[in-house]
Amino acid sequence: xxxxxxxxxxxxxxxxxxxxxxxxxxxxxxxxxxxxxxxxxxxxxxxxxxxxxxxxxxxxxxxxxxxxxxxxxxxxxxxxxxxxxxxxxxxxxxxxxxxxxxxxxxxxxxxxxxxxxxxxxxxxxxxxxxxxxxxxxxxxxxxxxxxxxxxxxxxxxxxxxxxxxxxxxxxxxxxxxxxxxxxxxxxxxxxxxxxxxxxxxxxxxxxxxxxxxxxxxxxxxxxxxxxxxxxxxxxxxxxxxxxx
Amino acid sequence: xxxxxxxxxxxxxxxxxxxxxxxxxxxxxxxxxxxxxxxxxxxxxxxxxxxxxxxxxxxxxxxxxxxxxxxxxxxxx
Numbered sequence: 001x002x003x004x005x006x007x008x009x010x011x012x013x014x015x016x017x018x019x020x021x022x023x024x025x026x027x028x029x030x031x032x033x034x035x036x037x038x039x040x041x042x043x044x045x046x047x048x049x050x051x052x053x054x055x056x057x058x059x060x061x062x063x064x065x066x067x068x069x070x071x072x073x074x075x076x077x078x079x080x081x082x083x084x085x086x087x088x089x090x091x092x093x094x095x096x097x098x099x100x101x102x103x104x105x106x107x108x109x110x111x112x113x114x115x116x117x118x119x120x121x122x123x124x125x126x127x128x129x130x131x132x133x134x135x136x137x138x139x140x141x142x143x144x145x146x147x148x149x150x151x152x153x154x155x156x157x158x159x160x161x162x163x164x165x166x167x168x169x170x171x172x173x174x175x176x177x178x179x180x181x182x183x184x185x186x187x188x189x190x191x192x193x194x195x196x197x198x199x200x201x202x203x204x205x206x207x208x209x210x211x212x213x214x215x216x217x218x219x220x221x222x223x224x225x226x227x228x229x230x231x232x233x234x235x236x237x238x239x240x241x242x243x244x
Numbered sequence: 245x246x247x248x249x250x251x252x253x254x255x256x257x258x259x260x261x262x263x264x265x266x267x268x269x270x271x272x273x274x275x276x277x278x279x280x281x282x283x284x285x286x287x288x289x290x291x292x293x294x295x296x297x298x299x300x301x302x303x304x305x306x307x308x309x310x311x312x313x314x315x316x317x318x319x320x321x
Contacts, residue, residue, distance in 0.1 A: 033265075037251075037265070038251075042255060047255045047256075047257060048254040048255035048256075048257045048261055049257045049260055049261065051254070051261050051264075052260065052261060052264045055264050055265060055268045056264070059268070094275060094279075095275065098271050098272065098275050101271065102267060102268050102271055102272075105264075105267055106264045106267065106268070109260045109261075109263055109264050110260065110264075112260065113257055113260050211272060211276070214276070215275060215276055215279050218276075218279040218280050218282070218283040219279045219282070219283070221283040221286075221287065222279065222282040222283040222285075222286045222287075225283070225286035225287045225289070225290040226286045228290050229286065229289055229290045229293060232290070232293050232294070233293070
């Protein structure tokens with residue numbers, strides 16, 4: 001893993017991956033939209049609202065995935081002092097927050113017609129809201145110190161502590177009585193939904209994952225350039241101080 | 245034409261289905277554009293700062309650097 005900790009190597013690899021991520025994201029998103037809006041049937045119980053699932057469920061997966069990735073990057077940053085891992089954790093946070101936000105709002109838009117309510121304090125919804133706040137807390141903490149390294153350390157610890165929430169979200173529907181339905185895609189004995197609905201779901205999941213890679217590349221590039229710029233300016237101030 | 249209006253009506257759930265898709269597209273587009281712009285802005289600033297910086301060799305040799313005071317005077321861009 002240390003081989004990838006070098007920013008120059010990251011930038012080289014990122015330059016190769018970037019166009020592919022862009023192509024995969026664009027194509028699978030276009031295909032995903034086509035299948036989720038046109039080429040898939042309405043649900044026999046939920047009617048056309050089932051189309052909300054193709055945004056809602058992959059967003060929820062991304063919300064949990066990004067948090068886990070952020071925690072892993074933070075652990076690498078804290079344990080091995082990888083500066084690049086810290087930058088990648090920072091770069092992932094807004095993506096996770098965005099998908100968690102999409103998941104929460106689309107869940108509300110789905111809950112109103114199907115459950116008769118925009119919101120209910122059930123275990124799944126509440127733990128997802130906590131996930132959103134963990135992202136906001138992480139981003140606020142990472143920027144709260146004049147010394148970016150200290151902010152990064154504090155935020156990294158928050159990311160690691162908050163990771164307990166991820167399994168809680170995953171199994172909340174099994175551990176507690178929730179209004180939210182249990183898992184129907186990833187479960188023992190195979191998925192409980194039809195293939196015509198599986199296709200748009202998978203396409204959207206692929207599109208969102210490629211989108212994360214793309215945004216991760218741009219944000220990490222931005223962080224690398226920003227960090228170099230800071231070092232450069234600090235050296236200039238230092239040199240100016242010595243010259244006097 | 246009927247087909248099209250039926251499509252937009254979403255079986256009476258247009259008010260729930262369309263906001264879902266619009267929200268997802270808008271949030272993802274805004275985040276992507278902000279990330280691309282921030283990367284380009286920081287990389288441009290870094291390049292500008294590096295082009296003004298004295299060469300590495302001179303930087304590591306303080307006596308040579310002080311011999312050319314102009315090289316050390318980098319404007320705070």
